[in-house]
Amino acid sequence: MKIFRPGDWVALAAALLVVALTAVAAYGGASGEAVLLIESDQGRWLYPLDVDREIFIPGLLGDTVIHIHDHGVDVHDSPCRDKICVNAGTLEHPGDWTACLPNRVFIQITGSGEEEALDDQSF
Amino acid sequence: MTRVSDRTRLIALLGALCLFLSTVEFMIPKPLPFMRLGLANLPVLVGLSLLTVPEILILVALKVAGQGLVNGTLFSYIFLFSAAGSLASGLVMLLVHRAGGRYFSLVGISILGALSSNLVQLLLSRLMVFGDNVRLIAPPFLAVGTATAVVLGLVAERFLASSEWIVLVRKEL
Amino acid sequence: MIKEAWRRIPPLYLFLWGLVLMVTYLFQTSLPVRAGETLAYVLLAVLTGRRFRLWPNLTVVAGVTLVHLISPLGRVMFTLGSWQITQGSLELGLFKGLMLVGLIYISRSFISPRLSLPGRAGALMGLTFAYFEALTESRGFFKPREPFQSTDQLLLRIWRDSEVGEGRRERVRYGFRPLWILPPLMAAGQLLLLFYFS
Numbered sequence: 001m002k003i004f005r006p007g008d009w010v011a012l013a014a015a016l017l018v019v020a021l022t023a024v025a026a027y028g029g030a031s032g033e034a035v036l037l038i039e040s041d042q043g044r045w046l047y048p049l050d051v052d053r054e055i056f057i058p059g060l061l062g063d064t065v066i067h068i069h070d071h072g073v074d075v076h077d078s079p080c081r082d083k084i085c086v087n088a089g090t091l092e093h094p095g096d097w098t099a100c101l102p103n104r105v106f107i108q109i110t111g112s113g114e115e116e117a118l119d120d121q122s123f
Numbered sequence: 124m125t126r127v128s129d130r131t132r133l134i135a136l137l138g139a140l141c142l143f144l145s146t147v148e149f150m151i152p153k154p155l156p157f158m159r160l161g162l163a164n165l166p167v168l169v170g171l172s173l174l175t176v177p178e179i180l181i182l183v184a185l186k187v188a189g190q191g192l193v194n195g196t197l198f199s200y201i202f203l204f205s206a207a208g209s210l211a212s213g214l215v216m217l218l219v220h221r222a223g224g225r226y227f228s229l230v231g232i233s234i235l236g237a238l239s240s241n242l243v244q245l246l247l248s249r250l251m252v253f254g255d256n257v258r259l260i261a262p263p264f265l266a267v268g269t270a271t272a273v274v275l276g277l278v279a280e281r282f283l284a285s286s287e288w289i290v291l292v293r294k295e296l
Numbered sequence: 297m298i299k300e301a302w303r304r305i306p307p308l309y310l311f312l313w314g315l316v317l318m319v320t321y322l323f324q325t326s327l328p329v330r331a332g333e334t335l336a337y338v339l340l341a342v343l344t345g346r347r348f349r350l351w352p353n354l355t356v357v358a359g360v361t362l363v364h365l366i367s368p369l370g371r372v373m374f375t376l377g378s379w380q381i382t383q384g385s386l387e388l389g390l391f392k393g394l395m396l397v398g399l400i401y402i403s404r405s406f407i408s409p410r411l412s413l414p415g416r417a418g419a420l421m422g423l424t425f426a427y428f429e430a431l432t433e434s435r436g437f438f439k440p441r442e443p444f445q446s447t448d449q450l451l452l453r454i455w456r457d458s459e460v461g462e463g464r465r466e467r468v469r470y471g472f473r474p475l476w477i478l479p480p481l482m483a484a485g486q487l488l489l490l491f492y493f494s
Contacts, residue, residue, distance in 0.1 A: 012273070191403075
């Protein structure tokens with residue numbers, strides 16, 4: 001093995017270290033990133049919170065419009081009569097949820113972090 | 124051979140080898156298309172001890188341009204990735220060879236070159252194609268790259284030691 | 297036939313139109329249109345003599361798509377265990393994967409190896425390609441039992457050969473032909489598609 005020189009082992013060690021670090025960063029972390037879950041009678045939807053978005057969810061009465069904005073979720077508009085969901089405030093933490101019952105739309109932020117107790121909600 | 128200098132011919136032949144090897148690599152079916160073998164780095168490794176710094180840089184440029192033209196990927200992101208990777212690894216290998224050549228054989232140089240090339244490519248593909256999920260591919264990609272780098276370094280060393288052609292070239296230059 | 301006619305188009309002309317096509321291709325946002333355009337480019341490359349092997353390209357598209365499917369986006373289509381397969385991720389993955397393939401095949405048709413730079417850089421590239429041809433033409437030189445020796449012998453032979461790069465100056469006659477209209481036509485088509493679908 002007269003090819004190898006001391007620096008080679010340093011290089012190899014460095015490379016293996018990088019591999020290990022990336023592995024830990026990729027596989028060892030918490031797998032419960034906060035994700036917006038929406039359910040209606042017509043399906044289920046998942047959206048990340050890091051990109052601002054406007055989402056149209058078809059429900060029983062029509063489309064509920066949901067905004068993702070600054071890592072928070074708002075119901076912007078909905079075809080229900082009382083608009084309770086629209087006035088429910090912004091969802092921010094995992095476990096926060098709201099719903100438009102007339103339109104059969106259920107909205108919740110899932111992910112790591114404890115489920116908030118129901119009585120924390122303003123619904 | 125008075126029309127073209129021997130040094131120029133050497134660069135051209137090494138460059139042609141780069142193209143040839145990268146074509147070979149392009150054709151080899153791989154389980155995941157992103158597992159790069161880096162075969163095209165072999166001529167660069169060999170050239171480190173034969174060429175001057177500017178000449179090595181020209182060789183790297185040749186390798187990059189040639190790959191884009193021959194594999195027909197010049198317009199694509201793949202070209203961008205491989206160009207950035209080749210540039211990074213070329214510079215790193217050059218630096219290590221010139222600054223610390225006593226302490227590193229071509230194996231170590233190859234490992235460091237592959238590491239820089241792969242990291243650069245991972246970064247670019249995260250920004251341009253894959254997004255954050257690249258993290259998941261990174262460890263096996265880097266691991267395979269390191270392993271192949273070791274093999275390539277050994278091949279380069281063995282070739283330098285046993286090649287008649289190299290002996291002839293060294294004499295003529 | 298098409299292959300020969302295509303070779304008679306000046307490389308620079310192809311290169312510039314290729315750039316235009318690449319840019320208009322990239323701006324397209326509709327997935328079905330992109331799929332169609334990608335298919336068209338693959339077809340063109342095959343017609344002009346380039347090879348298309350299904351397996352590697354399929355793997356590229358599948359790989360990129362899979363990586364995107366890891367992060368859920370949009371409507372959930374079905375669930376595999378704890379993995380939610382979402383429509384948005386699927387579309388995004390396909391979109392990006394097809395883009396990679398499309399760009400490659402645009403390059404394949406519109407970038408000619410004979411595209412040369414002027415001056416010494418061009419001369420160097422020319423010589424490099426001449427050596428490259430010499431290497432690729434030496435099929436069967438490689439003996440797996442003696443990899444180092446057989447390669448070494450080949451290199452020695454090419455190195456000593458004084459004819460490589462000297463005489464093989466193939467004069468390709470670039471004559472104006474009807475086929476020249478194809479790249480601008482394609483560019484116009486893509487612009488229209490961009491207009492209507494993007």
